Amino acid sequence: MRIGELSAETGVPTRLLRYYEDQGLLSSQRRDNGYREYSDDAVGRVSQIRGLIDAGIPTAVIFDMLPCIVNTSAPLPVIEPSVAQTLDERRSQLDKRIECLARNRDAITDYLSRATITG
Amino acid sequence: MRIGELSAETGVPTRLLRYYEDQGLLSSQRRDNGYREYSDDAVGRVSQIRGLIDAGIPTAVIFDMLPCIVNTSAPLPVIEPSVAQTLDERRSQLDKRIECLARNRDAITDYLSRATITG
DNA sequence: TCGAACGTTGACACTAATGTCAATGTCAAG
DNA sequence: CTTGACATTGACATTAGTGTCAACGTTCGA
Numbered sequence: 001m002r003i004g005e006l007s008a009e010t011g012v013p014t015r016l017l018r019y020y021e022d023q024g025l026l027s028s029q030r031r032d033n034g035y036r037e038y039s040d041d042a043v044g045r046v047s048q049i050r051g052l053i054d055a056g057i058p059t060a061v062i063f064d065m066l067p068c069i070v071n072t073s074a075p076l077p078v079i080e081p082s083v084a085q086t087l088d089e090r091r092s093q094l095d096k097r098i099e100c101l102a103r104n105r106d107a108i109t110d111y112l113s114r115a116t117i118t119g
Numbered sequence: 120m121r122i123g124e125l126s127a128e129t130g131v132p133t134r135l136l137r138y139y140e141d142q143g144l145l146s147s148q149r150r151d152n153g154y155r156e157y158s159d160d161a162v163g164r165v166s167q168i169r170g171l172i173d174a175g176i177p178t179a180v181i182f183d184m185l186p187c188i189v190n191t192s193a194p195l196p197v198i199e200p201s202v203a204q205t206l207d208e209r210r211s212q213l214d215k216r217i218e219c220l221a222r223n224r225d226a227i228t229d230y231l232s233r234a235t236i237t238g
Numbered sequence: 239t240c241g242a243a244c245g246t247t248g249a250c251a252c253t254a255a256t257g258t259c260a261a262t263g264t265c266a267a268g
Numbered sequence: 269c270t271t272g273a274c275a276t277t278g279a280c281a282t283t284a285g286t287g288t289c290a291a292c293g294t295t296c297g298a
Contacts, residue, residue: 008211010137013172015179032229042140042167049222050186051215051216051219051222051223052219052220052223054144054215054216054219055174055175055216055219055220056173056174056175056176056216057175057220062229065197065223065226065227067230068223068226068227068229068230068231069223069226076212076234077230077233077234077235078234078237079234079235079236079237080236080237080238081236081237081238084231084234084236085232087227087230088227088231089160090227091224091228091231094220094221094223094224094227095224096170096173097174097175097220098171098172098188098220098221098224099172099174100171100173101171101174101213101216102217102219104167104171104184104187104188104211104213105210105213105214105217107184107187107188108187108206108209108210108213110187110209111186111196111206112187112189112203112206112207114131114195114197115195115196115197115198115203116197116201117198117199117203118197118198118199119199119200
């Protein structure tokens with residue numbers, strides 16, 4: 001599919017799709033006329049990227065995680081120790097964020113359960 | 120305590136402490152000389168704020184959540200429906216982020232468990 | 239064939255969070 | 269009294285993620 005269709009399906013502006021490609025998060029083939037051509041699984045990929053960016057993960061970090069989040073049924077990956085270490089760090093950062101968010105979500109829940117709503 | 124001490128204890132630059140105050144996230148008394156004076160629980164508050172900002176929550180949203188995350192053993196809160204609704208939205212946004220992050224963390228875990236580390 | 243709709247790249251601008259610096263005031267210690 | 273550490277405010281710069289627009293090429297239907 002072309003960029004407009006991908007944009008329509010994902011709700012992500014074409015501007016951003018090109019930006020993500022610039023950042024190495026998204027890939028595309030080029031047609032003869034220079035138009036980008038995306039495969040169907042690009043839709044899922046874009047949602048994944050959006051979710052992470054919305055959650056405050058910078059594109060550079062998402063880039064590190066890419067091998068993990070695409071093509072999940074790929075052949076056995078072979079990676080260098082430094083890559084493994086980076087991924088492990090990213091994972092523990094994610095854990096910290098998750099804990100923090102969960103704590104605050106629970107705080108909101110508690111607050112709302114205690115609160116009296118006027119009106 | 121003064122801003123320098125709070126900065127030292129939290130590791131957050133004084134610049135940001137003032138910024139957070141500007142955004143209404145942090146409060147302080149003023150001494151006669153104009154210096155900010157913080158209470159001890161400011162340390163916890165600042166960590167809370169940092170965690171949320173690191174997790175990609177914009178200051179304006181944190182501002183909405185403030186009543187929930189400070190003074191948690193306060194008297195029964197009485198709030199207007201619009202506030203309750205905002206909080207509920209914030210909560211479901213948090214839930215989405217948490218789910219997304221957890222999914223990706225698990226993807227990293229899977230990947231690492233499948234991977235062969237060279238070297 | 240012409241115009242709308244879509245694609246390309248590149249440039250400029252904005253916001254939020256943050257760094258940095260300047261000009262200045264305060265205070266404690268030598 | 270002076271110096272150095274710390275405080276103040278205000279201005280300007282930067283980065284990441286976006287929006288927007290210009291200038292231009294492509295495709296397709298009337």
